[in-house]
Amino acid sequence: MSEFFEELMTELNEAVEIEKGTLKGRKTIYEIQPVKKYDNTQIKQIRTSVGMTQVLFADYMGVSAKTVEAWEKGTNHPTGTACRLISMLENKTFTSLPFVHKVAIL
Numbered sequence: 001m002s003e004f005f006e007e008l009m010t011e012l013n014e015a016v017e018i019e020k021g022t023l024k025g026r027k028t029i030y031e032i033q034p035v036k037k038y039d040n041t042q043i044k045q046i047r048t049s050v051g052m053t054q055v056l057f058a059d060y061m062g063v064s065a066k067t068v069e070a071w072e073k074g075t076n077h078p079t080g081t082a083c084r085l086i087s088m089l090e091n092k093t094f095t096s097l098p099f100v101h102k103v104a105i106l
Contacts, residue, residue, distance in 0.1 A: 035083045040074035046090045047072075060100070061085055
Protein backbone atom coordinates (compact mmCIF):
# COMPACT_ATOMS: atom_id res chain seq x y z
CA MET A 1 0.00 0.00 0.00
CA SER A 2 1.05 3.61 -0.51
CA GLU A 3 2.51 5.77 2.23
CA PHE A 4 -0.48 8.12 1.88
CA PHE A 5 -2.93 5.25 2.39
CA GLU A 6 -1.03 3.97 5.44
CA GLU A 7 -1.02 7.44 7.01
CA LEU A 8 -4.72 7.91 6.26
CA MET A 9 -5.60 4.54 7.81
CA THR A 10 -3.53 5.32 10.91
CA GLU A 11 -5.31 8.64 11.39
CA LEU A 12 -8.75 7.11 10.75
CA ASN A 13 -8.05 4.39 13.31
CA GLU A 14 -6.94 7.09 15.76
CA ALA A 15 -10.22 8.95 15.14
CA VAL A 16 -12.19 5.78 15.86
CA GLU A 17 -10.28 5.25 19.13
CA ILE A 18 -10.92 8.87 20.15
CA GLU A 19 -14.63 8.42 19.42
CA LYS A 20 -14.72 5.23 21.51
CA GLY A 21 -13.03 7.05 24.36
CA THR A 22 -9.99 4.77 24.46
CA LEU A 23 -7.67 7.52 23.21
CA LYS A 24 -7.66 11.14 24.24
CA GLY A 25 -7.97 13.61 21.39
CA ARG A 26 -5.58 16.49 20.85
CA LYS A 27 -6.67 20.07 20.55
CA THR A 28 -5.03 23.40 19.95
CA ILE A 29 -6.25 26.51 21.68
CA TYR A 30 -5.48 29.93 20.23
CA GLU A 31 -5.58 33.07 22.31
CA ILE A 32 -6.35 36.20 20.34
CA GLN A 33 -5.00 39.39 21.86
CA PRO A 34 -7.29 42.45 21.95
CA VAL A 35 -6.95 44.91 19.09
CA LYS A 36 -4.35 47.51 19.98
CA LYS A 37 -5.38 51.13 19.37
CA TYR A 38 -2.92 53.56 17.81
CA ASP A 39 -2.79 57.33 18.08
CA ASN A 40 -1.61 59.69 15.35
CA THR A 41 1.99 59.94 16.55
CA GLN A 42 2.34 56.16 16.89
CA ILE A 43 1.02 55.64 13.35
CA LYS A 44 3.50 58.08 11.86
CA GLN A 45 6.38 56.65 13.90
CA ILE A 46 5.59 53.08 12.81
CA ARG A 47 5.17 54.11 9.16
CA THR A 48 8.48 55.95 9.08
CA SER A 49 10.32 53.22 11.03
CA VAL A 50 9.66 50.78 8.18
CA GLY A 51 10.54 53.38 5.55
CA MET A 52 7.11 53.85 4.00
CA THR A 53 5.76 57.02 2.50
CA GLN A 54 2.13 57.90 3.19
CA VAL A 55 1.22 56.66 -0.31
CA LEU A 56 2.99 53.31 0.12
CA PHE A 57 1.51 52.92 3.61
CA ALA A 58 -1.95 53.65 2.18
CA ASP A 59 -1.42 50.92 -0.46
CA TYR A 60 -0.34 48.49 2.26
CA MET A 61 -3.38 49.37 4.37
CA GLY A 62 -5.82 49.31 1.44
CA VAL A 63 -6.95 52.88 2.13
CA SER A 64 -6.45 56.24 0.45
CA ALA A 65 -3.49 58.52 1.13
CA LYS A 66 -6.05 61.04 2.50
CA THR A 67 -7.11 58.48 5.10
CA VAL A 68 -3.50 58.00 6.22
CA GLU A 69 -3.09 61.76 6.35
CA ALA A 70 -6.20 62.03 8.55
CA TRP A 71 -4.90 59.29 10.86
CA GLU A 72 -1.58 61.07 11.25
CA LYS A 73 -3.28 64.42 11.91
CA GLY A 74 -5.51 62.78 14.52
CA THR A 75 -8.69 63.72 12.63
CA ASN A 76 -9.68 60.06 12.22
CA HIS A 77 -8.43 56.86 13.84
CA PRO A 78 -7.87 53.38 12.41
CA THR A 79 -10.00 50.58 13.83
CA GLY A 80 -10.21 46.79 13.72
CA THR A 81 -8.43 45.27 10.75
CA ALA A 82 -6.42 48.43 10.10
CA CYS A 83 -5.02 48.28 13.63
CA ARG A 84 -4.11 44.60 13.13
CA LEU A 85 -2.17 45.50 9.97
CA ILE A 86 -0.43 48.36 11.76
CA SER A 87 0.59 45.98 14.55
CA MET A 88 2.15 43.70 11.92
CA LEU A 89 4.25 46.65 10.77
CA GLU A 90 5.12 47.52 14.35
CA ASN A 91 6.27 43.94 15.02
CA LYS A 92 8.10 43.71 11.67
CA THR A 93 6.01 40.71 10.53
CA PHE A 94 4.63 42.39 7.41
CA THR A 95 7.20 40.82 5.07
CA SER A 96 5.56 37.41 5.51
CA LEU A 97 2.25 38.65 4.09
CA PRO A 98 1.31 37.30 0.65
CA PHE A 99 0.65 40.76 -0.77
CA VAL A 100 4.04 42.23 0.25
CA HIS A 101 7.00 41.52 -2.05
CA LYS A 102 10.54 42.78 -1.68
CA VAL A 103 11.84 44.34 -4.87
CA ALA A 104 15.59 44.54 -5.45
CA ILE A 105 16.78 47.95 -6.60
CA LEU A 106 19.97 47.91 -8.64
